[in-house]
Amino acid sequence: MDKSIKNTSITSKKNEANEGRRNMMKMTGASVIALGLSTIVSTQAFAQSSLKLSDEWDKKFAKSNKVDHKKVTFKNRYGITLVADLYQPKDASGQLPAIVVGGPFGAVKEQSSGLYAQTMAERGFVTLAFDPSYTGESGGEPRNIASPDINTEDFSAAVDCIGIQENVDRERIGMIGVCGWGGMALNAVAVDKRVKAVVTSTMYDMTRVMSKGYNDSVTLEQRAQVLAQLNQQRWQDANNGTPAYQAPYNVLKGGESQFMVDYHEYYMTPRGYHPRAVNSGNAWSQTTPLSFINMPILTYIKEISPRPILFIHGEKAHSRYFSETAYENAAEPKELMIIPGASHIDLYDQMDVIPFDKLTSFFKQHLA
Structure with a gap:
């Protein structure tokens, strides 16, 4: 890898993040901690419905004629039913290596996770892309909440599911985590020794950003204020018997930082919009940040070793520092691959940017 690219200053990204942070702080301190994707106002709680699985191909990518696809369900350790898409190479024989994908x-x-899964299935792997607990087609109530513990468990439950497929060699299972689920994937692999290799793409450490803000700029006093606000929200939720939700970030008002515009471009346009996605006009619960603020997920990243980690990030991504810090803290074997000119969301769906050849060679080597 070009060392000059790896060591490129991230000052411009910090300035951009600072500009976005100033805009968000005008609204509410909790917006910074909650990724700045929505403001905190009371909205009606989402109703939970029984699992109703879609039969149509409603993906944001074309269906491949090189793989077989089917929808599967499985339970995590907490008894929540998860829904996933299982992709398998057509006409493959014998026991195959497998990859779990989330984010x-x-x-x-x-x-994005389905695109990664289908593409890697075209390249010879059995793959599984899943909806995390409380989101998408998966179960869990109330809707649209996240948990660093439960969502880490979701990855291991996905390993359970893919590892019992008849054509999968359970000694050759890998994992891919995209964006915020990249940090969850690392957290899962640290404790799940069944996973032999892990890749993160455009990774976020969600516990870091929710507790410290972008570029660790939130002070102890600001965090205390946010926690006090969230604690008061708990009283309101308890009185109402249902959680309040953040306002969806679905309209650009002008003046947003570029990465906020990029998120909107992906989640709220035909490029990536999906009605079940939290970020596509829906919203997280207001108190979702609480457990993230209190639980750093990458504490034991060194214990992934001696299993290999590949970090992939865009040169121009505002989030690049998450991968760089994780890379520094991880033990060997590890690799940081910076994609020249790429933004954060380029690695969501841009087939000419996502380094699938590198992903393929990495997993073929380490799941051999």
Whole structure:
């Protein structure tokens, strides 16, 4: 890898993030901690419905004629039923290596994770892209909440599911985490020794950004204020018997930082919009940040070793520092691949930017 690219200053990204942070702080301190994707106002709680699985191909990518696809369900350790798409190479024989895929944060399997899964299935792997608990087609009530613990467990439950498929060699299972689920994937692999290799793409450490803001700019005093606000929200939720939700970030008002515009471009236009995605005009619960603020997920990243980690990030991504810090803290074997000119969301769906050849060679080597 070009060292000059790896060591490129991230000052411009910090300035952009600072501009976005100033805009968001005008609204509410909790917006910074909640990724700045929505403001905190009371909205009606989402109703939970029984699992109703879609039979149509409603993905944001074309169906491949090189793989077989089917929808599967399985339970995690907490008894929540998860829904996933299982992709398998057509006409493959014998026991195959497998890859579990999750992310981005607030997305569904019909978006980026499904694209990664189908593409890697075309390249010879059995793959599984899943909806995390409380989101998409998966179960869990109330809707649209996240948990660093439960969502880490979702990855291991997906390993359970793919590992019992008849054509999968359970000694050759890998994992891919995209965006906010990249950090969850690392957290899962640290404790799940069944996973032999892990890749993160355009990774976010959700516990870091929710507790410290972008570029760790939130002070102890600001965090205390946010926690006090969230604690008061708990009283309101308890009185109402149902959680309040953040306002959807679905309209650009002008003056947003470029990465906020990029998120809108993906989630709220035909490029990536999906009605079940939290980020596509829906919203997280207001109190979702609480457990993230209190639980750093990458504490034990060194314990992934001696299993290999590949970090992939865009040169121009506002989030690049998450991968760089994780890379520094991880033990060997590890690799950081910076994609020249790429933004954060380029690695969601741009087939000419996502380094699928590198992903393929990495997993073929380490799941051999």
